[in-house]
Every structure is written in C-alpha cells, then in structure tokens.
Amino acid sequence: xxxxxxxxxxxxxxxxxxxxxxxxxxxxxxxxxxxxxxxxxxxxxxxxxxxxxxxxxxxxxxxxxxxxxxxxxxxxxxxxxxxxxxxxxxxxxxxxxxxxxxxxxxxxxxxxxxxxx
Amino acid sequence: xxxxxxxxxxxxxxxxxxxxxxxxxxxxxxxxxxxxxxxxxxxxxxxxxxxxxxxxxxxxxxxxxxxxxxxxxxxxxxxxxxxxxxxxxxxxxxxxxxxxxxxxxxxxxxxx
Amino acid sequence: xxxxxxxxxxxxxxxxxxxxxxxxxxxxxxxxxxxxxxxxxxxxxxxxxxxxxxxxxxxxxxxxxxxxxxxxxxxxxxxxxxxxxxxxxxxxxxxxxxxxxxxxxxxxxxxxxxxxxxxxxxxxxxxxxxxxxxxxxxxxxxxxxxxxxxxxxxxxxxxxxxxxxxxxxxxxxxxxxxxxxxxxxxxxxxxxxxxxxxxxxxxxxxxxxxxxxxxxxxxxxxxxxxxxxxxxxxxxxx
Numbered sequence: 001x002x003x004x005x006x007x008x009x010x011x012x013x014x015x016x017x018x019x020x021x022x023x024x025x026x027x028x029x030x031x032x033x034x035x036x037x038x039x040x041x042x043x044x045x046x047x048x049x050x051x052x053x054x055x056x057x058x059x060x061x062x063x064x065x066x067x068x069x070x071x072x073x074x075x076x077x078x079x080x081x082x083x084x085x086x087x088x089x090x091x092x093x094x095x096x097x098x099x100x101x102x103x104x105x106x107x108x109x110x111x112x113x114x115x116x117x
Numbered sequence: 118x119x120x121x122x123x124x125x126x127x128x129x130x131x132x133x134x135x136x137x138x139x140x141x142x143x144x145x146x147x148x149x150x151x152x153x154x155x156x157x158x159x160x161x162x163x164x165x166x167x168x169x170x171x172x173x174x175x176x177x178x179x180x181x182x183x184x185x186x187x188x189x190x191x192x193x194x195x196x197x198x199x200x201x202x203x204x205x206x207x208x209x210x211x212x213x214x215x216x217x218x219x220x221x222x223x224x225x226x227x228x229x
Numbered sequence: 230x231x232x233x234x235x236x237x238x239x240x241x242x243x244x245x246x247x248x249x250x251x252x253x254x255x256x257x258x259x260x261x262x263x264x265x266x267x268x269x270x271x272x273x274x275x276x277x278x279x280x281x282x283x284x285x286x287x288x289x290x291x292x293x294x295x296x297x298x299x300x301x302x303x304x305x306x307x308x309x310x311x312x313x314x315x316x317x318x319x320x321x322x323x324x325x326x327x328x329x330x331x332x333x334x335x336x337x338x339x340x341x342x343x344x345x346x347x348x349x350x351x352x353x354x355x356x357x358x359x360x361x362x363x364x365x366x367x368x369x370x371x372x373x374x375x376x377x378x379x380x381x382x383x384x385x386x387x388x389x390x391x392x393x394x395x396x397x398x399x400x401x402x403x404x405x406x407x408x409x410x411x412x413x414x415x416x417x418x419x420x421x422x423x424x425x426x427x428x429x430x431x432x433x434x435x436x437x438x439x440x441x442x443x444x445x446x447x448x449x450x451x452x453x454x455x456x457x458x459x460x461x462x463x464x465x466x467x
Contacts, residue, residue: 004389005320005436008295014435015386022193022432029186036179036219042162043226050158069148076141079134085433086131086452108145115152120423124462127429127455192432195425196390 013098021078024071031068066112073108077101118206126188133185140178165227172228179220187213231312234305236263238275239317242324247315248272254312260300261289264316264328277328287378287442291328292317297383299442319383335379338395343421344402347414357411365408372405372450374443381437381447393426397437397447400428404450407457419454419461428454 042049056065081097118126154160165171187209194200194209234254237247250271252263261279268275279289284302291300294308294315305314322330350357359366381397382388388396403422406412422428431451438446461467 003320004386005384006295009297009320009384009436009440010386010434012436012439014433014439018432018434025186025189026193029190032182032186033215033219036216036223039223040219040226042158043222043229046158046162049162053156053158053161056156069145072141073145076138076145080138082433083131083134083138085448086455112149112152115149118425120420120427120458121462121467123424123427123429124458124467128459128462192430196387 017078017081017098017101020074021082024075024078027068027071028075062116066109066116069112070105070109074101074105077104126191129184130188133181133188136177136181137185140174140181143174144178162227166229168228172224175224175228176221179217179224182220183213183217186216234263234309234312234314236267236314236316238264238267238328239324240275240327242326245324245327247317254305258305260291260293260298260303260305260308260314260316263305263314264291264300275328276326284442285376287376287380290319290378290380290383292320292383297380297440299378299380302442319379321383321385321388322379330379330383332379335377335382335396335398339377339399339402341421342395342399342403342427343414343418344399344406346406346409347412349411349413359410365410368450368453369405369408372401372445372447375401375445376443378442380440380442381445384436384440386434386436387430387432391426391430394430395422395427397431397451400431400454401445401447401450404453407454416461416466419458420467422454423458423462423467428458431455 038052039049041052055061078101081101084097151161151164154164190212191205191209194205232254233251236250236252238250239245240248250267252266252271255262261282264275264277265279268277277289277291279301280286282289282301284299287299289300290297292298292315293300293303294313296308297319298308300316308314316328318324318328319330322332322335325331361367361370375398377398379398381401385394385397387394400422403418407415407418407422412418424430428451431448433448433452435446435448438448441447458467
C-alpha cells in the first residue's frame, strides 16, 4: 500500500459517514452468522432456545445486543444516504444527509435503550 | 472481472440494499416491540410459530442478506486486505451459501 | 506568534525526510511564497513546480499540513495560525524529488477512462446544437472546469487502497463526455469506466469534492456514471 492521507485530510463529515458505514457493515457481517446460528436453536424446541436466551440475559450481552442494533440502524441510515447520493444526484443536500443519518441512528439508539430499561 | 459482471454486482448490491431498507425498518421496529413484550423462548415462539406472513418476510430478509453481505465484503477485502481475484470471490460465494443456509434454518426454526 | 515560520519541507524521493527551515513571516503570505523563499534564499537545490502563481494552472499543488492544496492560493494565516507548516509532494503519486510528484499515472488513467472527445461531424456539416439549459449540458457545465491539477486524486483514499482505480478526475472528465450529446464514443467510454477499477469503486468519501480548488464534485459525476452504466447494462448495451 502506498502512503496515503492521514486524518488531517480525512477529517470531514462524508469520510466519517463512510467509516461508520463500513465498520458497522463489517460488524454485522461477523454478527449475522452467529445470530442465525443462535436462532436456529429454536429448531430443537422451545427449551433449547430458552436455555440459550437465558444466557443472553446477562447485562454485558444485553449491552452488546443494543450495540449491534445501533450499528444496524447506523448502517441502514448510511445506506439510505448512499442510495440518495447515487440515484438522486442531490449535490446541495449531501452534508445534510450525513446529519440526517446520524440523527436517525441516535434516535433509534435511545428508543431501543428505553425499551430495554 | 468484466465491466459487465462488476456492474451486475453493483446492481445486485443496490437492489438488495433497497429491499433490505424495508426489511430492516420493519425489523428495527419489531425488535423494540419484542423486547417490550418479553424475550423468553415461549413468548417469542408463541408469537412466531406457524406465522406464514412472517415466514415469508424473514425468508426474503435472509436471501437479501445473503446477496448484500458478500458483495459488500468484496470491496473491503480488496481495499483493506489486498485480497482480490478468484480465491476471494470463491470464499465470498461460500459465505453467501453459509448465510443462506444458517438463515433459512433459523427462519424455519422460529416460524415453521 | 514569532517573526519566523517553522517550516518542514520534504526532501528526497519516497525514502526522504522532512528538512526544517525558518522563514520570515509576512502579512498576506502564501505557501508558494514560503517555498519560493526557501529555494531562493536558503536551499537552492529544492525542487518544486509552479507556473501561473495566480490560481489558474494547478501546477503548484502540494500537500500542506496533510491536506492537498494549491500553494499559490493558500494563505499561511489560514493553514498555520501557530506558524508551523509541513509541506510535501502530492500523495498517491510517485515522488520524483522533494515537492515534485510524477503525474504520469494520473494522465494515463485519464486516457484509460477515455477522457477525450470523439467527434461525429466534420467541418462540412452543420454545427451541432446543444441547448445550454438542457439537463445534460448543465451537468457537463458543472464538471467541465477541471484543469487536471491532481488535488482530488491525491486526496482519494480509494486511489490509495486500489492501485488500478481510475480516480476522481479521470472519471469526472469521462462523465462530462458521457453527457455531451455530440460525443461519439459513449458505449466504449461506459465500458471503460465501469468495474472495480472504475466508477463502482467509489465509496462516496467525497474527499475529492471537499478538496477540489474549483469546487467541482467528482462524486456527483461518478454517481452519474454509475447510473449511466447501470442503464446500459440493463439494456444489454454494456
């Protein structure tokens, strides 16, 4: 890899939007097979699923679940922004889209946290 | 890969993204509902077992995910790990199959 | 704030180092003024490029405190309020020596993206009529002022991560030609800009749009190319 740019060049909103989108995507890609495997326990009957679900009752797991859901909301909002940029050519609105995506993610993070408490 | 093949991948990525936009919105809302209504196995399964509408919905969700995730990973693997070419694409097809299989297994377990 | 700027300037090739200089601070001083002073008064062997020095040619583009800029249009007060400057060659390009980058690959990719007009008429035919207020022409006009300075190419992370990526300038130019109703090479150009080394590699970081000294938006042009290529593919034209 050639030496590229550092944070001094990268520190602007659209770059952070990209990074959040990519990191959240990577996290989801790692999480999803585990998520599917866990839910597959339901095939073995309610008791087997129940045993697994009790494990997820631990605060640390609940916090991680909240984190995953927030990452999903962020990835979703960032994805909508990309679809808007690519299909609508809204040049003047670009920076606002970042703010909208961030606002949505934050709102969902709070809503889910409130539901958990 | 050829320009045409790359374009088809991009189209598949954006199309699955649009579909997932709807699926994820529903899923995010449902998860808040589920968390409030109780997360014991009995509670979950009593809501979901035999529910054909949700079965159809989550099957679509799983298949869209199986398309979207590997194509998304394709760029990341090339740009951040320098992994390009046939071996990367073969690995991603394998991952797509894994997601589809595990996902459908989960859908059948929860909604069947 | 002292009377001197502390300036670090890249010397050598890829395996070089920053050399420190003290440069008298002036009112209304540009970074190009600083580099010129160093070469004339302190270090004659310093290599750097410039031409018009009034913000028209793009030759003086360098990396100033980590950011690609036209040094003739960058006031020291704006980028170095604390009096510290770090000046290097443009990123993502091989270094010839000191502040001079090798622009060959930048222009090679311009050609690879088919960034040149292909005519379909001769002088013996009528003029082509292009409505200036048509949507296509307005899109061309918004992107056509590029002078090939390399700032966007230097700022793009995808160029860093993907050596084959054509880059924002080449793709932006291709876009102006795709939208030019007179051009005769649309199909070949769309095929040239599609793919992992073309428009599909853009992840909308928008550093190009952020840094372009002419306030162009290659991101917008590349998005247009994505749409044009997709349409062509769906119609079986790609």
